[in-house]
Amino acid sequence: MIVSSLLDTDLYKFSMMQVVLHHYPAAQVEYKFKCRNPGIDLVPYIDEIRAELHQLCSLRFTPKELDYLRSWRFIKSDFVDFLGLFQLNAKYVDIQPAQAGRGEIEIRIRGPWLHTILFEVPLLAIINEVYFRNTRPGLDLxxxxxxxxxxxxxxxxxxxxxxxxxxxxxxxxxxxxxxxxxxxxxxxxxxxxxxxxxxxxxxxxxxxxxxxxxxxxxxxxxxxxxxxxxxxxxxxxxxxxxxxxxxxxxxxxxxxxxxxxxxxxxxxxxxxxxxxxxxxxxxxxxxxxxxxxxxxxxxxxxxxxxxxxxxxxxxxxxxxxxxxxxxxxxxxxxxxxxxxNDVGPEALQIVIKMIRCNGQPVAKISDSPGKNMCEDSAYVAYLRQVFEIPVEPDRATAVA
Missing domain, CATH: 3.20.140.10 (nicotinate phosphoribosyltransferase)
Known part of the structure; x- marks a missing residue:
């Protein structure tokens, strides 16, 4: 089991999740996975990734973990009470071979923001570890x-x-x-x-x-x-x-x-x-x-x-x-x-990004164009117009 605790994630997931609980509990979102490395074949590992996902979704916060969270000055007691009832649900995650082929996989996470926000970090950690333990088994560290x-x-x-x-x-x-x-x-x-x-x-x-x-x-x-x-x-x-x-x-x-x-x-x-x-x-x-x-x-x-x-x-x-x-x-x-991940083999450059909220496209227009990720090029163009962001004609901003 790669992830054995729901605490095995980044702090900003909890800080953002508390805001979602208090201000946007009904928001619906969609996330999409992308591997930026060319030529990486992840398709053979889909079943293994799914199995690890289902184990992730069996986890609950333990009383000691909740006490630790409650000790932070910025975490409110009602949020910790909510986490005491919380459990990830695999029904919100769909993992399939991409239609484009070439070893790419398509991962979509769709559902309430409050119930999907904690998927990103552990799921990326799972994909990384599954890939490297299959492609570099027994690697001398x-x-x-x-x-x-x-x-x-x-x-x-x-x-x-x-x-x-x-x-x-x-x-x-x-x-x-x-x-x-x-x-x-x-x-x-x-x-x-x-x-x-x-x-x-x-x-x-x-x-x-x-x-x-x-x-x-x-x-x-x-x-x-x-x-x-x-x-x-x-x-x-x-x-x-x-x-x-x-x-x-x-x-x-x-x-x-x-x-x-x-x-x-x-x-x-x-x-x-x-x-x-x-x-x-x-x-x-x-x-x-x-x-x-x-x-x-x-x-x-x-x-x-x-x-x-x-x-x-x-x-x-x-x-x-x-x-x-x-x-x-x-x-x-x-x-x-x-x-x-600096142990010898090339590290994976993988991300999971939000692409929709409440049925509407959302996007990031970064100062590093390779980081942009949106499926609706018309929306990206509109976003550029609204925020007065110049277009760099040699660089694409939408990812299909």
Missing amino acids: GEGRRRLRDKIALLRDTDGFAGCKIADYGTRRRFSRRWHEEVVTALRDGLGEQFAGTSNVWLAWKLGLTPLGTLAHEYLQAHQALGPRLRDSQVAALETWAREYRGDLGIALSDVYGLSAFLRDFDMYFCKLFDGTRHDSGDPFAWGERVLAHYRANRVDPRTKILVFSDGLDIPKVMALYKHFHGRCQLAFGVGTNLT
């Missing part, structure tokens, strides 16, 4: 351990980086659950205070670490169908989040409509209200400079705000960003696949 030791030593032993902290964000694309735990344990023991924590709630609980996370793209995307007029959907999402958490979990995600559209909405009120912003697409150096300039233009001292970097990071890139921005703001770095 010695190379992975060597690479991990080198990363820890580079960050820990390089002069001038004692204040540079990283966190594990690698649940979705980990090589295996066992390897994930070994990696996080090694980071905790090898980096000490330079290891800020992990997004994985189960590992944070088990290893005595700080669970980290706030919100993801799906939260802002869903507001395209939940809020007032479309142009105000990003503002509505941020305001609803602030009402729910009252100053806690104050990191805003900036790339659902691109940085320019985000900064137009992230006015002085939000600059002062939120603790910082998270980068997840586009050039991180250019992004950081624009965000710092935006804070200054809104009479906010950037040194009081946090820039969180989380897009495809490795340790050298973390160190370069730290060196560039250190002393000008507060910094946080979330490293994912490069920590939890």
Whole structure:
């Protein structure tokens, strides 16, 4: 059994789920799976993935797990009571070979947002582990351990980086659950205070670490169908989040409509209200400079705000960003696949993204166009028009 606890997911799933319970309990959504690696044949493993899915759906939160969740200052008691009754249901997940062939599989998750939001992270972890245990059975992890030791030593032993902290964000694309735990344990023991924590709630609980996370793209995307007029959907999402958490979990995600559209909405009120912003697409150096300039233009001292970097990071890139921005703001770095799936074989680049909410298309128009995912090109064009996002003619934005 690959996933043995419903805590084996990322913190932002719980923080978003609480908002869904309190504000959008009737919302209906659809998610779609995509593998970005060319030539990966997942079809032979469909039955195994389905079997792991059904085991996932047999899990319930234990009393000790609920007590742990209840101990968080930002989790409300009624949400924990709801989780005490909660169970995932496989009827919301459909897994089939894709009609296009070429070894692709099609996964659709359809149902109430409240009852489907917890599928994404464990299902991606299942697909990863099933794939690698079949294609790389008995892989010697010695190379992975060597690479991990080198990363820890580079960050820990390089002069001038004692204040540079990283966190594990690698649940979705980990090589295996066992390897994930070994990696996080090694980071905790090898980096000490330079290891800020992990997004994985189960590992944070088990290893005595700080669970980290706030919100993801799906939260802002869903507001395209939940809020007032479309142009105000990003503002509505941020305001609803602030009402729910009252100053806690104050990191805003900036790339659902691109940085320019985000900064137009992230006015002085939000600059002062939120603790910082998270980068997840586009050039991180250019992004950081624009965000710092935006804070200054809104009479906010950037040194009081946090820039969180989380897009495809490795340790050298973390160190370069730290060196560039250190002393000008507060910094946080979330490293994912490069920590939890750097053992030799090429890692899978797989995602599950929300594509509909309440029967309406929703989309993300990223500063990294390869991350865009929507089945309705007309809607993407309309979204671009509404948020004044220029079209790059050589890059597709819709995924069929």
